[in-house]
Amino acid sequence: MKPNKISEAVVRRLPIYLRYLTHLQQMHVHTVSSQQIGKTLDINPAQIRKDLNAFGDFGKKGIGYDVGYLIEKIKQILKINQEIRVALVGVGHLGHAICNHNAYKRDNMRIVAAFDNDPKKQGETVAGLTIQPLDEMNQTIAEKQIRLAIITVPATAAQHVADLLIEAGIEGILNFAPVTIRTTQDVTIHHTDVTSSLQSLAFYLN
Amino acid sequence: MKPNKISEAVVRRLPIYLRYLTHLQQMHVHTVSSQQIGKTLDINPAQIRKDLNAFGDFGKKGIGYDVGYLIEKIKQILKINQEIRVALVGVGHLGHAICNHNAYKRDNMRIVAAFDNDPKKQGETVAGLTIQPLDEMNQTIAEKQIRLAIITVPATAAQHVADLLIEAGIEGILNFAPVTIRTTQDVTIHHTDVTSSLQSLAFYLN
DNA sequence: TAGATTGTTAATCGATTAACAATC
DNA sequence: TAGATTGTTAATCGATTAACAATC
Numbered sequence: 001m002k003p004n005k006i007s008e009a010v011v012r013r014l015p016i017y018l019r020y021l022t023h024l025q026q027m028h029v030h031t032v033s034s035q036q037i038g039k040t041l042d043i044n045p046a047q048i049r050k051d052l053n054a055f056g057d058f059g060k061k062g063i064g065y066d067v068g069y070l071i072e073k074i075k076q077i078l079k080i081n082q083e084i085r086v087a088l089v090g091v092g093h094l095g096h097a098i099c100n101h102n103a104y105k106r107d108n109m110r111i112v113a114a115f116d117n118d119p120k121k122q123g124e125t126v127a128g129l130t131i132q133p134l135d136e137m138n139q140t141i142a143e144k145q146i147r148l149a150i151i152t153v154p155a156t157a158a159q160h161v162a163d164l165l166i167e168a169g170i171e172g173i174l175n176f177a178p179v180t181i182r183t184t185q186d187v188t189i190h191h192t193d194v195t196s197s198l199q200s201l202a203f204y205l206n
Numbered sequence: 207m208k209p210n211k212i213s214e215a216v217v218r219r220l221p222i223y224l225r226y227l228t229h230l231q232q233m234h235v236h237t238v239s240s241q242q243i244g245k246t247l248d249i250n251p252a253q254i255r256k257d258l259n260a261f262g263d264f265g266k267k268g269i270g271y272d273v274g275y276l277i278e279k280i281k282q283i284l285k286i287n288q289e290i291r292v293a294l295v296g297v298g299h300l301g302h303a304i305c306n307h308n309a310y311k312r313d314n315m316r317i318v319a320a321f322d323n324d325p326k327k328q329g330e331t332v333a334g335l336t337i338q339p340l341d342e343m344n345q346t347i348a349e350k351q352i353r354l355a356i357i358t359v360p361a362t363a364a365q366h367v368a369d370l371l372i373e374a375g376i377e378g379i380l381n382f383a384p385v386t387i388r389t390t391q392d393v394t395i396h397h398t399d400v401t402s403s404l405q406s407l408a409f410y411l412n
Numbered sequence: 413t414a415g416a417t418t419g420t421t422a423a424t425c426g427a428t429t430a431a432c433a434a435t436c
Numbered sequence: 437t438a439g440a441t442t443g444t445t446a447a448t449c450g451a452t453t454a455a456c457a458a459t460c
Contacts, residue, residue: 009451011409015402019384033417041386045417046453053419061418062460079408086404093303098400100299109404148407172407174400178225180247188410190403194304194380196221197396198292198315201354201378202285203217204394215427239441251441252429259443267442268436 010051016041017048018074024067033064080108085146087170089161090153091116091131094176098150103127111150113140117157134164141168148172155179162189216257222247223254224280230273239270286314291352293376295367296359297322297337300382304356309333317356319346323363340370347374354378361385368395 020041024032034045034052052058052070055077059065075081086102088095088111095114102111114129116122121131132140140146149170153161158177165173172188175181178196181189226247230238240251240258258264258276261283265271281287292308294301294317301320308317320335322328327337338346346352355371357364357379364383371379378394381387384402387395 006409007451011406012402014409015399015405016386018405019402020386035417042388044453046420046455047451049418050420050452057419059418060460061458062416064417077409078405079411080405084404084408084411093306094300097299097303101400105401107401109401109408147411148404150404171411174403174407180222180226182248188407190407192398192400192403193221194307194398195311195313195315196218196225197380197398198290198354198356199221199224199284199286200217201380201394201396202290202315203212203220203283205285205290205353205377213427241441250429252431252444253427255442256428256444263443265442266436267434268440270441 006054010054013043013047013051014074014078016043017051018071018078021067021071021074025071030067031064032067032070034059036064075108083108083110084148085110085112085144086148086150087111087113087115087137087141087146087165088150088152089115089134089137089165090151090157090177091121091126092152092154095150095152096126098152099127099129109148112144113146117153134161137164138168141165141170146170148174151175151177151181153177212260216260219249219253219257220280220284222249223257224277224284227273227277227280231277236273237270238273238276240265242270281314289314289316290354291316291318291350292354292356293317293319293321293343293347293352293371294356294358295321295340295343295371296357296363296383297327297332298358298360301356301358302332304358305333305335315354318350319352323359340367343370344374347371347376352376354380357381357383357387359383 017037020037034048037048038045058070058073086109088099091114099111099114114126114131115134115137116131117134122133124131149165151158151161151173155177158175158179159181162173162181166183166185166187175189175191176193178193226243240254243254244251264276264279292315294305297320305317305320320332320337321340321343322337323340328339330337355376357367359367361383364381364385365387368379368387372389372391372393381395381397382399384399
């Protein structure tokens with residue numbers, strides 16, 4: 001693996017490659033070219049070759065990429081060749097949906113704890129998990145070796161919840177609350193918000 | 207409004223600005239500087255001024271931006287100063303959550319139709335909407351003047367559903383299915399996928 | 413060998429940021 | 437006036453793409 005610094009754009013494309021390669025594997029396709037990947041995913045083939053080559057020489061000139069080998073390599077790069085345990089905070093409609101979706105899928109990102117500050121929800125289960133109060137976060141995150149967190153609380157609570165999570169040692173956060181979360185710590189925070197996404201779509205209306 | 211071409215990066219930031227400005231308005235703040243916005247949203251102030259200035263001279267030198275005025279301007283730019291009607295296809299856990307969330311919010315992006323190809327779901331209601339079969343899509347989209355669509359069906363069905371929506375005259379699609387949707391038509395397609403987002407987060411684990 | 417495709421450089425393109433005159 | 441802040445240019449930085457030698 002070449003240790004040049006990797007841009008976020010590349011990191012965001014890797015899961016997209018992985019998803020398509022996994023699909024190819026299920027179709028029993030053993031080899032694929034950057035051109036074929038590019039055509040399917042609407043990405044420039046040179047871009048794909050450059051992205052992959054930043055981590056090593058995975059392809060064969062004149063042949064292409066071995067699907068199974070490339071899947072393994074990308075999983076290594078993304079560090080998802082091991083189970084990554086995830087906590088979810090805020091079991092509203094969206095949190096509920098994400099928990100169920102995750103339980104149904106079989107991949108290495110596993111939600112193993114769910115928290116909510118509503119006493120009425122605490123003790124109930126979602127996707128097989130008992131909903132816990134926020135003050136159990138520290139202990140549970142340590143005990144279960146949870147490294148990532150998903151925030152699906154209202155905007156007003158999001159920063160506070162993030163602070164608690166970071167304090168508890170979480171290394172990355174995926175935030176669905178419509179607010180920008182900030183931190184001085186070395187924690188990666190990705191934002192995603194349905195409303196903002198829809199609003200930016202509206203810009204392109206004729 | 208200056209007619210230079212606007213990059214997608216800018217369009218994605220506009221809703222973020224709008225969100226914060228709306229917050230300021232609720233706090234009865236009347237004026238704000240690019241520096242203040244930048245500090246809160248973790249965005250370079252020069253970036254913010256440049257983004258906004260691409261659409262007109264909205265600020266006052268030495269003073270800053272009038273919050274209410276800027277909100278109106280951004281809404282105009284995003285074309286959300288009118289109600290935009292949205293269809294949702296695929297009423298699973300996620301589709302359900304998005305419908306409920308949208309019904310609860312009071313903004314101008316309104317989900318007014320929900321479709322699912324499962325006969326058991328058809329006729330049931332979600333967030334006050336009767337779930338309809340896919341073959342009613344064409345008529346409903348025309349009648350209700352629906353312009354955007356949210357896809358929350360499984361990956362295997364997503365491209366087909368997108369083709370139907372585009373055929374029905376939809377102008378933009380927000381796709382939550384873990385697959386890249388392609389089209390030859392002039393339709394904007396944005397992708398968002400929880401699994402991919404989590405996977406890219408994992409890259410930054412120590 | 414001929415055709416295909418990678419790895420990689422160089423060129424291009426675009427986005428971000430610094431800096432400052434204008435001006436409130 | 438002095439301080440603050442925009443609008444905007446120029447500089448910088450980074451990402452994408454074209455092109456092609458290497459080679460399977």
